Amino acid sequence: MYTKIFRAVIIGAPGSGKGTISELICKNHGCVHISTGDILRQNIIKNTELGKKAKQYIAEGKLVPDAIVTKTMLARITEVGNRSYILDGFPRNIAQAEALSAREQIDAVITLDVPHSVIIDRVKNRWIHAPSGRVYNIGFKNPKVPGKDDVTGEPLMQREDDKPHVVAKRLELYDEVMNPVIAWYEKQGLVATFKGKKTKEIWPMMELFLNDRINA
Numbered sequence: 422m423y424t425k426i427f428r429a430v431i432i433g434a435p436g437s438g439k440g441t442i443s444e445l446i447c448k449n450h451g452c453v454h455i456s457t458g459d460i461l462r463q464n465i466i467k468n469t470e471l472g473k474k475a476k477q478y479i480a481e482g483k484l485v486p487d488a489i490v491t492k493t494m495l496a497r498i499t500e501v502g503n504r505s506y507i508l509d510g511f512p513r514n515i516a517q518a519e520a521l522s523a524r525e526q527i528d529a530v531i532t533l534d535v536p537h538s539v540i541i542d543r544v545k546n547r548w549i550h551a552p553s554g555r556v557y558n559i560g561f562k563n564p565k566v567p568g569k570d571d572v573t574g575e576p577l578m579q580r581e582d583d584k585p586h587v588v589a590k591r592l593e594l595y596d597e598v599m600n601p602v603i604a605w606y607e608k609q610g611l612v613a614t615f616k617g618k619k620t621k622e623i624w625p626m627m628e629l630f631l632n633d634r635i636n637a
């Protein structure tokens with residue numbers, strides 16, 4: 422458990438394991454996982470105004486406009502209040518990073534460095550339960566009953582943006598917009614990078630880092 426409030430951002434290419442690692446961190450250390458993608462997908466399912474605005478951008482692998490995303494994420498951070506959190510998928514460009522730093526003091530920026538070739542194979546096997554954000558992967562994290570969510574028994578689906586041509590576009594966009602964001606946080610001395618092809622290779626290094634930071 423965290424002995425003090427710890428606010429972190431996790432950055433990595435689409436499919437690099439941000440959601441998977443964030444869930445592990447929050448399960449082991451007690452924090453709130455705030456995933457922009459999960460929030461947007463839940464709004465799409467509920468057909469909210471936000472969901473209607475975000476839907477097409479996500480399907481095409483483009484960024485949803487900053488004004489909408491920043492407002493939504495800052496509101497969610499306010500709801501989380503005085504608790505530790507991991508921000509997954511936000512900020513996604515310098516404008517969002519500046520808006521975040523005007524509001525919050527971030528303690529660490531965790532970056533995941535996973536080869537694109539590994540990612541392309543992985544996302545083909547990803548299945549999600551969109552209402553909860555639970556993520557499965559055939560051969561890595563199988564649902565107990567094929568095609569069904571472990572908790573609700575509801576059907577799993579594949580993400581619209583996991584189609585190969587959209588994944589290729591998301592990977593390209595990631596390098597273009599996120600390299601400057603990582604450089605921006607590096608100048609502030611906040612970045613810790615974890616490299617590997619498998620989550621189980623990355624996780625022990627992450628644990629050492631977290632234990633060091635949290636108990637520092």
Ligand code: G5P
Pocket residue numbers: 433434435436437438439440441442457458459461478479480482483484485486487490509510511512513517543544546547548556557558560561562582591618619620621
């Ligand atoms: P998201 O939802 O933020 P991405 O593209 O950043 O989407 P994604 O695809 O959710 O990231 P991830 O969370 O990094 O990937 O990866 P994951 O789901 O944990 O792992 C990928 C798969 O691999 C899973 O099936 C997992 O089980 C499996 N896996 C994990 N580890 C291993 C392993 O070791 N081995 C194997 N075999 N499998 C493994 O954003 C989506 C869209 O929302 C909009 C944009 O349109 C974006 O494209 N958006 C924003 N727009 C503007 N501003 C923002 N801030 C936005 N945030 C989101």
Ligand code: MG
Pocket residue numbers: 439440456458
């Ligand atoms: Mg994710």
